[in-house]
Amino acid sequence: MSLLGTRWKLHGDGRSVRPGKVVAPNERLAWPITIGVGLQHVVAMFGATFLVPILTHMPPATTLFFSGIGTLLFLVVTQGRVPSYLGSSFAFIAPILASQQQFGVGGALGGVVAAGVALALVGAVVQKFGAHWINIVMPPVVTGSIVALIGLNLAPAAKQNFVAAPVTALVTLVAIILVSVLFRGILGRLSILIGVVIGYVVAVARGEVDFSKVNAAAWIGLPHFQTPEFHLGVLGLFVPVVLVLVAENVGHVKSVSAMTGQNLDGVAGRALMADGAATVLAGLGGGSGTTTYAENIGVMAATKVYSTAAYWVAGLCALVLSFSPKFGELIATVPQGVLGGAATMLYGMIGVLGVKIWVQGRVNFSNQINITTAAVALIVGIADYTWNVGQLSFAGIALGSAAALLVYHGMTALARWRGTVREPETERV
Incomplete structure (x- = not known):
């Protein structure tokens, strides 16, 4: 494989996957089939990638542009060893919304840049010293708590959009639920996208969609670019996001490693650096x-x-689509009711993902340290506790994440000093 990871070997006859085999990252099928699979990846990422900028009032076409650029950059930095698409991260929704209220869009973008720089630095450390220390700093009880509180912290935002158009929101939510349980394969996995489309059709029929900007937009043109502004006050909002991105990236590398039978631990740091740069x-x-x-x-x-x-x-397909202002404006017409229905499911899923991390990590909640860590972090995050220190403002996500880390490591240190640890941290298999 070349340094760019673009020299692929043909898998078998190029037309099918041999029984019991997989097409490895450094292999490919015939180009027509490969293009078809690539388009499936576009469809898979589409709903979630667009939902984030719509919820945060950012230009969808611009997000799509940087999603495509970021994916290509990721493939280059990881030298084609880790197959992955870089889409919009749900972890950024809450800090972007919070920072926009105080510092505007430019301030929110500054926070995104700061989070990216921090993630790239973590990646450099992982590449140098290995990823084992991440599990020490962020065991499953801590990681699960942080992921859960990020999703549940957004519950009021979901309700605000839902009550704006409750009929449309309910139709959207019910459609997502039904599609997820009635269909298998790719359709089942695209339940949110399909539910949003169904809700959108209902919204159009109810006169809740304004197409004036779509009609005025050109078919071809550049995405809307905007420069960031840097404020010290946004750091407390965006630092916890880095912890989630680390967990997501490392988890992705481990998943691909398990499915392909290749040991990719050596490229985990590159994956983090690539996502940080993107x-x-x-x-x-x-x-x-x-x-x-x-x-x-x-x-x-x-x-x-x-x-x-x-x-x-x-x-490349994402990049092409991003150069259609009309397409971007069409995506931006998704009304509040549809967003409310989708967000009710989406934000809840983020919260439950934290619970999933606890289950997969076999977290033992009979252990007083574990249950205290989760309990304090969740309440601080969900209730959106706030602490202002000069220009710095720490809201629920930042304080909840800090609480998870401080409570866990503080109690662990004290328990070891006093010899009071009685219950194991993980459940026995």
Whole structure:
């Protein structure tokens, strides 16, 4: 494989995946099939990638542009060893919304840049010293708590959009639920996207959609770029996001490693640095922060195709779509009711993802340290506790994340000193 990871070997006859085999990252099928798989990845990332800028009032086309750029950059930095699409990260929704209220869009973009720089630095440390220390600093009880409180902290925002158009919101939510349980394969995995489309049709029928900007927009043109502003006050909002991005990226690398049978621990640091660099670029130009997408893991699991060639296709396709202002304005017309229905599911899923991390990590909540860590962090995050120190403002997500880390490590140190630890941290298998 070349330094760019663009020299792929043909898998078998190039037309099918051999029984019991997978198409490895450094392999590809025939180009027509590879292009088809790449387009599936575009569809898989589409709903979630666009939902973030719509919820945060950012230009969808700009986010799509930096999503495509970020994906291609990720493939280059990881030398084609990790198949991944970089889409909009849900972890950025809450800090972007909070920082916009005080510092505007420019201030929010500054926070995105800061988070990207921090993530890249973590990646450099991981690449130098290995990823084992991440599990020491952020064991499952801490990581799960942080992920859960980020999703549940957004519950009031979901309700605000829902009550703006409750009929449309309810239709959207019910459609998402039904699609997820009635269909298998790719359709089931695209339940949020399909639910949003159904809700959008209902909104149009109810006269809740304004197409004036769509009609006025050109078919071809540059995305809307905007430069960031840097304020010290946003750091407390965006620092916790880095912890989530680290967990997501490392989890993605481990998942791909397990599915392909290749040991990718040596490239985990590169993956973090690549996502950090992509997030910095997005923040510098007006896009949302990025992360590796679990949605696209589903496509790979279904097709058995882990070729990075398909992700080059997906990234290039995203770039092409981003150069249509009319397309971007059409996405931006999604009304509040549809967003409320989708957000009710989406934000709840983020919260439950934290619980999933606890389950997979076999966290033992009979252990007083574990239950105290989760209890304090969740209440601080969900209730949105706030602490102002000069120009710095620490809201629920930042304080909840800090509480998870401080309570866990503080109690662990004291318990070891006093010899009072009685229950194991993890459940026995």
